[in-house]
Amino acid sequence: MSGFMRTTLRSRLTILYASLLAAALLLYAGGVSSFFLHNLHKQLDSSLDRDVETVEGVLSTDPGGALTISAHDGEAGHGERDHGYLLEVWSLDGKLLYRCEGLNGQTLGPVPVSAVSARQSPHSLQLPSGMRVRAISRVHHMGKNNAVIVRLAVNEHPLWEEFWEMVSLLAIGLPVTVILVAITGYLVAGRALKPVDAMAQRALHITAEQLNERIHIENTNDELGQLGAAFNTTLARLERSFEQLRRFTADASHELRTPLTAIKSVGEVSLSMPGDVNYYRDTIGSMLEEANRLTHLVDSLLTMARADAGSIQLHRTGVNLYELAKEACALLDVLAEEKQQDIRVEGDIFVAVLADRTILRQAVVNLVHNAVKFSPVNGLVRIVVGESGKDAVIEVHDSGPGIPAEHRAHIFERFYRVDRARARAVGGAGLGLSIAQWAVNIHGGAIEVESAPGGGSIFRLRIPKSV
Amino acid sequence: MGYTEERGPKVQILLVEDETKVGNALSAGLQAEGYEIVWAQTGEEGFFHASSQSFDLILLDVMLPGRDGIEVLDTLRKHGNKTPVLLLTAKDAIEDRVLGLDTGADDYLVKPFAFAELSARIRALMRRNQQEPPASLTVGQLEIDPTRRSVTREGQRIELTAREFELLEYLARHHGRIVSRDMLARDVWREGSRATPLDNVIDVHIARLRKKIDDPFAIKLLHTVRGVGFTFSEDAS
Numbered sequence: 205m206s207g208f209m210r211t212t213l214r215s216r217l218t219i220l221y222a223s224l225l226a227a228a229l230l231l232y233a234g235g236v237s238s239f240f241l242h243n244l245h246k247q248l249d250s251s252l253d254r255d256v257e258t259v260e261g262v263l264s265t266d267p268g269g270a271l272t273i274s275a276h277d278g279e280a281g282h283g284e285r286d287h288g289y290l291l292e293v294w295s296l297d298g299k300l301l302y303r304c305e306g307l308n309g310q311t312l313g314p315v316p317v318s319a320v321s322a323r324q325s326p327h328s329l330q331l332p333s334g335m336r337v338r339a340i341s342r343v344h345h346m347g348k349n350n351a352v353i354v355r356l357a358v359n360e361h362p363l364w365e366e367f368w369e370m371v372s373l374l375a376i377g378l379p380v381t382v383i384l385v386a387i388t389g390y391l392v393a394g395r396a397l398k399p400v401d402a403m404a405q406r407a408l409h410i411t412a413e414q415l416n417e418r419i420h421i422e423n424t425n426d427e428l429g430q431l432g433a434a435f436n437t438t439l440a441r442l443e444r445s446f447e448q449l450r451r452f453t454a455d456a457s458h459e460l461r462t463p464l465t466a467i468k469s470v471g472e473v474s475l476s477m478p479g480d481v482n483y484y485r486d487t488i489g490s491m492l493e494e495a496n497r498l499t500h501l502v503d504s505l506l507t508m509a510r511a512d513a514g515s516i517q518l519h520r521t522g523v524n525l526y527e528l529a530k531e532a533c534a535l536l537d538v539l540a541e542e543k544q545q546d547i548r549v550e551g552d553i554f555v556a557v558l559a560d561r562t563i564l565r566q567a568v569v570n571l572v573h574n575a576v577k578f579s580p581v582n583g584l585v586r587i588v589v590g591e592s593g594k595d596a597v598i599e600v601h602d603s604g605p606g607i608p609a610e611h612r613a614h615i616f617e618r619f620y621r622v623d624r625a626r627a628r629a630v631g632g633a634g635l636g637l638s639i640a641q642w643a644v645n646i647h648g649g650a651i652e653v654e655s656a657p658g659g660g661s662i663f664r665l666r667i668p669k670s671v
Numbered sequence: 672m673g674y675t676e677e678r679g680p681k682v683q684i685l686l687v688e689d690e691t692k693v694g695n696a697l698s699a700g701l702q703a704e705g706y707e708i709v710w711a712q713t714g715e716e717g718f719f720h721a722s723s724q725s726f727d728l729i730l731l732d733v734m735l736p737g738r739d740g741i742e743v744l745d746t747l748r749k750h751g752n753k754t755p756v757l758l759l760t761a762k763d764a765i766e767d768r769v770l771g772l773d774t775g776a777d778d779y780l781v782k783p784f785a786f787a788e789l790s791a792r793i794r795a796l797m798r799r800n801q802q803e804p805p806a807s808l809t810v811g812q813l814e815i816d817p818t819r820r821s822v823t824r825e826g827q828r829i830e831l832t833a834r835e836f837e838l839l840e841y842l843a844r845h846h847g848r849i850v851s852r853d854m855l856a857r858d859v860w861r862e863g864s865r866a867t868p869l870d871n872v873i874d875v876h877i878a879r880l881r882k883k884i885d886d887p888f889a890i891k892l893l894h895t896v897r898g899v900g901f902t903f904s905e906d907a908s
Contacts, residue, residue, distance in 0.1 A: 489897025496852075496898065499783050500868065535860070538875040569867055636868075 213400075214393045222386035229381065233374040240370055244363045245338070249326040252340050256356045259291060260344045263352065271301040271352065290337065294353040301352060307331075312339050312355040328360060336360040399428045407435065415443035448617065455619035459501055459634070463494035470494075504635045508618065511642045518560040518646065520671065525598055526553040528561070529587045532568040536576055543581045547572075551589035557596045557667045559647050564667070567643035567651075570636040571600045571663045578604030579660075595649065595666040602662075607655040615653065616641045640665075681707040682797060685726045687717030687743065688759065689735050697730070700786050706793075714738030721747055726754050728796060730789075733760040733771065741774055748775040755796045759784075785851035787900060808843045811892055811905045813884060815843055824884060834859075835880050842893065842903035851900035877901060 211219075266272050271293060290312065293302040298315045310331045313324075324341035331337060339357035346352065403419050410417050418439060421432040474487035510516055529549045540547040557564075575585045583603035590597050607615060607622060614620045619634040637651075644651050649667040684706050688694040691712075698708045709726070711717035714735040721729060721743075729747075733740035744756055758771045758779040771779050778792055808815040813824045820836055822829045831839060841859050842850055856862045856869045877893065885891045894902050 486897060489899070492898025495783070535869075536872060538879070539871055542875055566867060573868065 214390065214397055217393045218386055218390040221389045222382055225385050226378070226382045229378050233371075233378060237367070237371055237374065241367050244367060245326075248338050248358065248360070248363055249340075252326050252338060252356060252358055255289065255358075256340050256342055256354060259356055260342070260354060263293070263344060263346065263354070265346055265350060273302070290357040290359075292355040292357075294355070296343070296351055296353065308333065312337070312357050313341065316341075316353050329357075336364070338363075399432070403428075403432055403435065410439065412446060415439060415446055452618050455634075456505065459619060460498065463497045463501075466494045467491045501635075504639065507639065508635065508642070511639075511646070516563070516646070518563065520558045520560055522556050523559045523561050523564060524553075525555045525557060525596055525667075526551065526589045528565055528568055529572075529589055529598055532565065532572045533587065535569060536572050539573075539576045540585060543576070543579070543583070545576060545579055545581070545583045545585055547576070547585040547587075549587045549589070551587075552591065553589075555589050555591055555596045557647070557669055558671050559667060563643045564647065567640040567665060568598060568600075570640040571598075571651075571665065574636060575600050575602035575604070575663075578602055580604070591669070592666070594668055594670070596669050597667075598665040600663045600665070601660060603660045606657045606659055606661055607653065608657060609655075612653055612655065616651070681705065682727045683707045683709070683725075684793070685717065685720050685724075685729045685754075686710045687712075687714065687730065687735065687740065688732045689713060690732070697786075697789070700790070701793075704790060714740065714743045718743050718746060721752060721754065722750065728793060729754050729756045730793075731756050731758050731776070733758055733762065733767075741770065744771075744774050744776060755799075757789075757792060757796060785849075785853060785899060787849035787851045788854050790848065791845060791850075791854060808840070808846075810843050810846045810903060811890060813843075813892060815840055822884070824888060827887075829883050831880070831883060834876060835883070838876055838880055839884065842901065846903045847906075849896050849900050849902045854900070 262273055264272050289304075290306050291302065291304045292300070292307065292312045294316050295301055296316070298317065303309070303311075310333060312331075313329065323343055324339070326338055326340045328336060328338055336359075337357040338360050339355060341353060341355045344352050344354045399422055406417075406419050418436045419432045421429045421436075423429045424433060470487055470490050474484065477483075479487075526549065533547055533549055537547055572585065572587065579585055579602045584601075585603070586599075586601040588597075588599040588601065590599075611620075611622045615622065616637050618638045620637075621634050641651050644665055644667065647667050648671070649665065652664040652666065653661060654664065655661040682705075684701060686694065686697055686701070686708055688697065688710070689712050694710055694712065698710050701708050709720055709724070711720050714737055717729075717731065717735075718738070720726075731740045731744060735743070740758060740760075744758070747754070747756075755777045756775065758776045759782060760767060760771065760779055761782045768779055777796055780789060780792060808817070811824075813822065815822050817840060820833075822831055822836065822839065837859050838855065841855065852870050852873050855873050856867070860869055860872070862869055877895070881891075881893045885893055890905060892903055892905060894904065896902055
């Protein structure tokens with residue numbers, strides 16, 4: 205089978221169809237032949253029936269009780285030979301009364317013992333000489349108390365000759381038909397599969413650099429068209445993720461370069477300038493600050509890389525979302541206090557999910573941190589815990605400037621920033637939301653964003669209540 | 672900072688680290704803290720030193736050419752060597768930590784680490800068999816009573832929030848030494864993940880604490896060491 209599987213689809217299809225056709229034809233030929241044979245026998249039997257009656261008509265007994273074959277004898281005898289008829293006549297008590305020459309002393313069956321067993325419908329039998337014959341046996345009454353057993357047989361040779369002629373005709377015709385169909389099938393399959401070849405050739409030429417190319421689809425309705433469409437969809441997805449990756453690489457290298465540039469330039473400048481201990485201390489401190497920034501960035505990237513690799517295992521326990529929100533608030537409320545912001549946790553205090561507390565906490569902390577960061581002085585940050593359908597929900601409402609619609613789709617991308625110029629002043633590497641989204645997604649949930657320009661934003665974190 | 676053990680001979684540390692720059696910096700830093708350092712640059716050399724001489728502590732880099740840190744540690748433990756080992760590793764996946772601790776390490780530190788943190792970990796390991804720190808802490812005229820959670824300076828009682836008190840207590844316990852933000856995040860805020868950005872939160876708390884314990888007084892105790900962290904000391908430098 206594995207050898208069969210290694211051949212091309214085209215030959216496999218052809219072989220499959222040809223075998224199916226051959227099997228069907230064989231079945232058909234078998235049926236036809238046996239029906240034909242049956243008919244031939246039936247014809248022979250009915251003529252045998254007629255002939256035995258003719259023979260019975262010419263049989264008579266002379267007054268002495270001896271069997272005579274009447275005037276038609278010659279004719280009948282002639283007929284016998286002509287048609288290969290073989291005749292035997294027995295008395296009821298098992299005495300042979302007549303046996304034609306054609307039999308050459310062979311008998312058409314055992315010596316009859318009774319009238320009942322003597323009656324036999326047409327049946328085939330083989331004579332000792334090897335000749336196959338069809339024989340019939342009858343009890344013939346000639347006047348009262350006088351009956352003989354008539355056995356008439358006819359050579360089956362012509363019948364079998366006719367049968368084998370028919371079979372050989374079928375035997376020659378069948379393979380020829382199968383071969384013809386196989387060749388045609390091979391050609392047709394080739395034609396039908398040609399687009400696959402074309403697609404394969406095209407796909408081979410599509411590399412990471414030209415993912416915008418698509419496969420040409422001739423017929424969108426057939427299976428190959430669907431395959432091509434699926435392939436094109438995959439290509440589009442690939443193109444998108446490559447684009448994202450490209451942007452990520454560019455952004456990441458930008459983020460890594462900025463602190464490196466700072467370290468280098470601060471170091472070089474202070475080396476070239478004479479200064480006192482405090483000046484150098486300050487320089488080194490400034491360089492270390494940038495090194496710390498790099499460390500945090502690399503840590504976040506590592507967390508994300510590990511998340512991407514799927515190598516983080518969830519340790520689920522029952523987590524009360526209200527408490528979690530309270531905890532995130534307690535951690536960050538000093539930042540809100542510094543900006544005289546009002547930060548509140550509201551809603552259902554009993555909402556709980558089965559989740560990895562540390563990971564989920566990270567998401568909530570990041571969202572609340574953002575809300576505090578982007579809400580103005582004297583602003584309001586509300587965290588509302590509740591349920592909606594099958595999900596547990598935490599909403600983080602801020603009173604910030606809102607997120608313009610064109611940025612909303614991108615804010616969860618790594619390093620994406622609505623306002624690049626402000627980013628460094630506000631702090632953070634632009635990974636907070638991506639990490640939050642990953643943390644929620646891994647629990648089977650999602651983060652939704654609602655924002656009206658000038659009206660603040662709502663980040664809605666949904667977690668399925670049942671795992 | 673001139674840290675020395677109060678009595679007895681100097682603490683001897685075997686440092687196994689192949690990176691020349693890191694090795695030099697760590698040796699110099701630890702020597703300045705009063706430790707005696709033997710520096711081995713390969714696993715074989717480290718193993719040779721560890722088995723031929725007695726140390727108080729081994730600082731073992733995991734990624735070493737030839738024989739790696741875990742292998743060296745494993746062989747040492749199999750030979751019955753019970754010297755405390757602090758692993759220095761660039762791998763911080765949970766499995767790596769577990770592997771290290773299972774092999775018999777006493778602690779681990781993920782690179783890049785702040786020198787202040789390394790120094791604190793070493794002191795913690797050295798302290799393990801010694802008595803608990805004194806119940807009451809005094810730095811300058813600032814007194815901290817951990818059991819009553821009260822703070823007084825020059826006789827004046829200072830009201831602190833719970834978090835501020837913990838922060839002050841931690842700084843005071845490490846007085847005279849630098850405490851990094853990472854150490855505070857882990858030990859005071861008990862934040863396991865380095866990905867949670869707590870720097871702003873810590874800075875705000877430090878500012879508030881400073882307002883309460885330093886602003887009304889002439890001598891400042893809480894100092895910021897730019898790029899590294901904070902130090903709690905009467906000595907401004």
